[in-house]
Amino acid sequence: MQHLRSIPLGLLLTAVLLGGCQSSAQQAISSPQIKQYPASGAGFVQVAPSKRYFQFEDGTPFVIIGANEAMTWPDLDGLYSNTNMKRTEAYLQMLHDHGVNTIRVMAEYSQDGVHNFESPLGTYTPETISYWDQLFQLCEKYDLYVLLTPWDTFWMSKNWDTNPYNAANGGPAQSKHDFLTSPAVRQAQKNRLQFMINRWGNSKHLLAWEILNEADMWWEATPVEIREWVDDMSAYVKATEQQKLGKTHMVTFSTAKAVPDGVLGETVFNHPNIDFANTHLYAEPAVNAPRNAIDAAVSFQQDIRGGQAVMKSPKPFTDTESGPITEWITDHSFDDEYFHNMSWAHLMAGGAGFGMRWPYLEPHTLTETMRTYELAMSKFARTVDWTHFASHNIDDQLSVNREDVRAIGSGDESQAIVWLLQDTSKYTYRDLTPDKIQTFKDATLIVKGLRAGRYEVRFWDTYKGELLSSATVPDDQGSLTIKLPPFSKDLALHILKP
Structure with missing residues (x-):
């Protein structure tokens, strides 16, 4: 240390x-x-003794500062097929220089059918695997941590007709519902997770496995079926890593609902294998279609407070996706202020960092001013002992x-x-x-x-x-x-x- x-x-x-x-x-x-x-420490990132935040294995405190990224977006697409590696490296260095420590990235981008992780199922796409090999190398160089989501569930569901899990394309799923319930599909999912653990599981720059994105939204599954899937997959990831590495990365999954209740809420906030709670804070209209820069901050405050209230014991809680999804903001000064206020509300209300924006900008990347605000966030964050702040x-x-x-x-x-x-x-x-x-x-x-x-x-x-x-x-x-x-x-x- x-x-x-x-x-x-x-x-x-x-x-x-x-x-x-x-x-x-x-x-x-x-x-x-x-x-x-220090901005980073030795070993994997894990839940801190405080229970609300994170630390490295050596006790160095950590909270999330960063946003969503994707392999087809302008700043990272240069790694795919090695089209512009210098631009991608310069971008990652810029993130580091602005205090960013985390990027959330899905393992594939299934919008176009080209950037799938497997195609057909069981055959790993060489360009995608090479992309991830290089991205982890650069993240290690620039000290960035990846919240890795194995499936691009939004575009998988939207493009189900061409999805490799679909039985029509040689996969084991007869319907979308099978994606969470079919034993054959689950085995195929475990095969992917095993491949990823074998290839990148040793990296300390893998922040956590977000084993499913928006579990409540795309697969026509009941809360009980979602819980059963989380039971199975979270246990598999932890057991596989423990056997291979002698320790585990954190495991989480996300929901589209900000503060789910009932069985789903229990799975998000109180499941023993889920290391930190993770939901998407898309309040309508405060966040989705804002008219001012205040209401979204108040919405974040209420959602994080509400999430903490249903936890039976403390654990970190973070938003991993939010932004003006319904009405993109064309006035950058407005968007910058909206971003600033949501970020600080997230941390101060009790979030395990500043939240993770989905850009909803053209081009699809945060503004320069937002980056200066991230640097300001990091300057404050590095003066707090999150490890012992219960x-x-x-x-x-x-x-x-x-x-x-x-x-x-x-x-x-x-x-x-x-x-x-x-x-x-x-x-x-x-x-x-x-x-x-x-x-x-x-x-x-x-x-x-x-x-x-x-x-x-x-x-x-x-x-x-x-x-x-x-x-x-x-x-x-x-x-x-x-x-x-x-x-x-x-x-x-x-x-x-x-």
């Missing part, structure tokens, strides 16, 4: 802001020493003395992260002129539920990833009263024991 680095930051809150400098009052810290954790959502323990400021947060008994967002949702983004955005100069935040004692509070600029100032605040009978520095759109806080 690399040694932690200390970053001296000489930033002061003014005496007027602090309301004095007696020992019983909030006091500025003139040169706070901020630990910065957080839960604490929205109901936060209060601000301004009705037009929303407070979103997570915490345990000795630490909290809080995001304050100016609520301008009464305006559409088009109507949100600068004169309608306030600057708060006298706001106060009250945080309850922390263990008694004195706390350090760090105030962060979320757009730049910069520490604005730091102060110590005394606890008052289980409650912290924090005088906030002036802020406009938003402000992030990290509250911890000095």
